[in-house]
Amino acid sequence: MSSNPLAPSWLRVPADANALPENVWSMGASRDSSGELVIAGVRASDLAAEFGTPLYVVDEADARTRASRIRTSFDREFARVGSSAKVYYAGKAFLSTEVARWVTEEGLNIDVASGGELAVALAAGVDAARLGLHGNNKSLAEIDRAVEVGVGAIVIDSVVEIERVAQAAARRGVVQRVRLRINSGVHASTHEYLATAREDQKFGIPLADAPAVVAQIRTHPELEFLGLHSHIGSQIFESDGFAEAAHRLFDLHARLLEGGPVPELNLGGGFGIAYTSVDEPLDVEEIAKRFADIVAEGAASFGVPVPIVAIEPGRSVIGPSTTTLYRVGTIKDVEVTVPGQPEQAEQSSAVRKYVSVDGGMSDNIRPSLYGADYSARIASRFSSAEPALVRVAGKHCESGDIVVHAEYLPADVAPDDLLAVPATGAYGWAMASNYNYLARPPVVAVRDGRARVIVRGETESDLLSRDAGIAAAPAPNLERE
Numbered sequence: 001m002s003s004n005p006l007a008p009s010w011l012r013v014p015a016d017a018n019a020l021p022e023n024v025w026s027m028g029a030s031r032d033s034s035g036e037l038v039i040a041g042v043r044a045s046d047l048a049a050e051f052g053t054p055l056y057v058v059d060e061a062d063a064r065t066r067a068s069r070i071r072t073s074f075d076r077e078f079a080r081v082g083s084s085a086k087v088y089y090a091g092k093a094f095l096s097t098e099v100a101r102w103v104t105e106e107g108l109n110i111d112v113a114s115g116g117e118l119a120v121a122l123a124a125g126v127d128a129a130r131l132g133l134h135g136n137n138k139s140l141a142e143i144d145r146a147v148e149v150g151v152g153a154i155v156i157d158s159v160v161e162i163e164r165v166a167q168a169a170a171r172r173g174v175v176q177r178v179r180l181r182i183n184s185g186v187h188a189s190t191h192e193y194l195a196t197a198r199e200d201q202k203f204g205i206p207l208a209d210a211p212a213v214v215a216q217i218r219t220h221p222e223l224e225f226l227g228l229h230s231h232i233g234s235q236i237f238e239s240d241g242f243a244e245a246a247h248r249l250f251d252l253h254a255r256l257l258e259g260g261p262v263p264e265l266n267l268g269g270g271f272g273i274a275y276t277s278v279d280e281p282l283d284v285e286e287i288a289k290r291f292a293d294i295v296a297e298g299a300a301s302f303g304v305p306v307p308i309v310a311i312e313p314g315r316s317v318i319g320p321s322t323t324t325l326y327r328v329g330t331i332k333d334v335e336v337t338v339p340g341q342p343e344q345a346e347q348s349s350a351v352r353k354y355v356s357v358d359g360g361m362s363d364n365i366r367p368s369l370y371g372a373d374y375s376a377r378i379a380s381r382f383s384s385a386e387p388a389l390v391r392v393a394g395k396h397c398e399s400g401d402i403v404v405h406a407e408y409l410p411a412d413v414a415p416d417d418l419l420a421v422p423a424t425g426a427y428g429w430a431m432a433s434n435y436n437y438l439a440r441p442p443v444v445a446v447r448d449g450r451a452r453v454i455v456r457g458e459t460e461s462d463l464l465s466r467d468a469g470i471a472a473a474p475a476p477n478l479e480r481e
């Protein structure tokens with residue numbers, strides 16, 4: 001079959017529109033003998049029947065395996081260069097008490113970016129010494145609580161925070177470990193909104209100001225300076241940006257060693273994952289090897305010891321583990337004009353099939369916010385129909401409410417089919433909203449043929465419960481179907 005002229009140039013017509021490319025789907029995803037999608041031994045139709053749709057399905061073994069592979073790869077590679085590594089899971093990608101337990105059991109620490117994320121990690125029973133606190137505008141209450149519970153490190157993001165953290169520590173009579181976030185000015189090759197180290201943005205301290213800021217930190221006996229922090233962005237496929245940031249930081253790191261200890265260097269997170277079959281992220285073992293080489297070479301070139309390196313991956317731990325299940329509601333074949341090519345005088349038209357599902361930008365804002373690409377498959381059955389170009393749309397009152405911009409699905413995709421969108425574990429549920437008063441879907445973990453809710457879905461009562469104008473007697477609860 002030839003490609004639809006409306007398809008983006010990167011999208012290929014699949015040989016089999018039922019296939020589950022290994023780079024995109026969670027490790028436990030396969031099709032059973034009837035052709036239905038099964039994740040960690042649980043059939044998609046059983047999940048939809050028990051928990052409804054939309055539904056986030058997390059393959060627990062996949063998340064745990066990725067967490068432990070990152071840790072063991074970094075441990076091995078940094079031992080090779082005579083140092084060690086600390087891996088923090090970036091909880092902003094998706095945090096629940098269950099996930100906090102999985103990652104800490106696999107040997108990771110957790111990076112939290114707000115008092116709310118801190119509360120979840122503490123509720124999970126995570127030792128506060130294994131937590132790091134981020135944020136460009138932490139409230140006094142957040143700082144105070146972090147110091148009170150004994151958070152392992154607070155990442156100072158602006159000068160004014162030095163006094164705030166020092167005072168909180170002084171009030172409690174403790175010494176608080178801190179890092180200093182640097183804006184290295186490195187332009188990571190990713191979406192503009194995902195890059196966090198360009199000069200013109202809100203995070204961190206410019207490199208040039210850092211020596212004076214660290215000197216100020218060092219004047220406070222209540223603060224212990226652990227080292228510099230850099231996070232250049234997210235969904236990054238190349239290691240060049242990390243190398244450049246590390247190089248810029250090393251120069252400073254080496255100079256700071258003249259004024260006192262600088263035991264650690266935090267290079268942040270941001271490792272990319274595959275959302276579609278054409279995405280080719282670096283393997284974690286390769287990332288660990290390159291990081292160790294970059295840091296060892298940096299240390300050698302400045303004649304300083306190899307520091308302990310901290311990293312903060314979120315997406316690459318949890319992203320690929322999760323599949324969102326939707327139910328198809330309506331389908332429309334829309335005839336679209338294809339702009340004429342220079343050599344073709346005439347315009348032509350082609351059909352784009354709009355497949356609308358029962359969720360959308362409220363459970364995954366990334367396609368609308370970043371233009372992020374995803375892929376999809378019919379989950380409830382195998383189909384031998386020819387592939388057709390589809391756009392999976394949500395049900396919101398917004399034309400930009402797209403779930404998958406472009407994908408080839410079997411042309412007989414029909415209302416009531418279950419549709420599965422893989423790689424939705426990072427920044428899906430975490431950035432979900434109640435737009436149009438849609439209830440946020442539940443999150444279910446699957447493992448060894450069993451499914452259990454790890455975050456319950458919202459009900460209509462939840463949606464109405466905060467409206468102060470609703471009388472004490474609750475409205476009838478038209479729960480999710």
Ligand SMILES: Cc1ncc(COP(=O)(O)O)c(C=O)c1O
Pocket residue numbers: 090093111134196231233234235268269270271312313314315316426
């Ligand atoms: C400071 C910091 N650390 C870690 C992360 C995690 O990034 P990712 O989920 O891309 O690994 C982020 C998000 O971009 C971040 O802002």
Ligand SMILES: N[C@@H](CCCC[NH3+])C(=O)O
Pocket residue numbers: 092194196234235366426427
């Ligand atoms: N939320 C973003 C990444 C930024 C995350 C934190 N700095 C995403 O969905 O890709």
